[in-house]
Amino acid sequence: MLHARSRDPTGDAVMTIVSNELLEVLACPACKGTLVAHERKGGLVCLSCRLLFPVREGVPIMLIDEASRLDDEGECI
Numbered sequence: 001m002l003h004a005r006s007r008d009p010t011g012d013a014v015m016t017i018v019s020n021e022l023l024e025v026l027a028c029p030a031c032k033g034t035l036v037a038h039e040r041k042g043g044l045v046c047l048s049c050r051l052l053f054p055v056r057e058g059v060p061i062m063l064i065d066e067a068s069r070l071d072d073e074g075e076c077i
Contacts, residue, residue: 017037017039017042017055018037018044018055018058018060022060023035023044026044026060026062028046028048028049028051028053029062029063029064030046030049030051030064030067031046031048031049033046033047033048033049034046034047034048035047035053037055038052041074041076042054043055043060043061044060044062045070045074050069050070050071051064051067051068051069051070052067052068052076053066053067054066054067054068
C-alpha cells in the first residue's frame with residue numbers, strides 16, 4: 001500500500017490510505033464524484049456530495065449506508 005502525502009482541493013494535508021491505483025478507479029457510489037483520501041478523517045471523502053467513506057484495515061467501505069455526511073466545515077453530521 002502506498003502512503004503518499006498530498007493536499008486536497010481545500011488545502012488540507014491528506015495521506016493516501018489506499019493505493020493510488022485503487023483511488024484512481026474508485027468513484028462515489030452515490031454521485032460518481034471524485035474521492036480524496038483524508039488521513040485525519042480516516043477515509044475517502046467525496047468532493048461532490050460530501051460523504052465520508054471509512055477505510056478499515058486498508059479496505060475502503062464503499063457502502064452508502066456506512067458513509068457519514070460532512071457539514072460545510074468538513075465535520076461529520
